[in-house]
Amino acid sequence: MEMTGAILLLLASIVFLVSALGLVRMPDVYNRIQTSTKATTLGTILAMAAVAFLHPDWTPKLALVVLFILLTNPISSHVVARAAYFKRVKLSDRTVEDQLKDKLEG
């Protein structure tokens, strides 16, 4: 029980660490959103699962936390990305194609 919780907690922290690393390494705001805000979804789920193993009687509340994360996380990522796009934050030079721009101008 405690062992499983500890392993899950370790996995969660690895996911968080790599997400933070992505924040530094990615070239533009959109790719940063991809790695940082959303990889944390899995990190949070793993962390909550770990706590559920360590404190089984908290499980319903932890399930609610995961539900709220799943409901709100994509909305905030989407709004940040959309606001950045319409504020004309530049896409990285490595971007292959931008079909939204074609649509807005065409």
Added chain:
Amino acid sequence: MNVKAVFLTTIFGFLLWLGLTLQVDPYNMAIGGVVALLLGGIFGAKSSWRDLKLTPRSILAVAIWVVVLMIEIVRSTIDVMLRVIAPRVRINPAIVEVKTRLKTKTGRLALASSITLTPGTLTADIQDDRLYIHWIDAQSTDVDAATREIVRKFEKHLEVIFG
């Protein structure tokens, strides 16, 4: 039609209350039930629940969709993590247009959220039945190919749930 939305809002509110309080004594459940029914009656009829279909098939589809979403989150998180720790960051980003067959607003919201929840794809904008996806590793910029790759796996279940 509206009875279903009121019913679902009430049930959801009641389960939320039970999850937060963690007490199953009659007094606590009565308070939660009354408040949930009140809120369901006032706000339920106009809530997004009314787009949900309530058939055995759609309930099964919800279960399958949750499983598919979880598998996709795990799979693509590992994929994105490998891209981040590669010696030279392995990305090939593009904003691609995809289209959806879903008709209801809630269905499109669920689709856009599913796409955004899986790392590697991010919904940047929605215009009617067109979604604009920032894709960290664009394999194809063709509308139909991108739709097959990104949208189909969620859409086929959401179609059963929302129509």
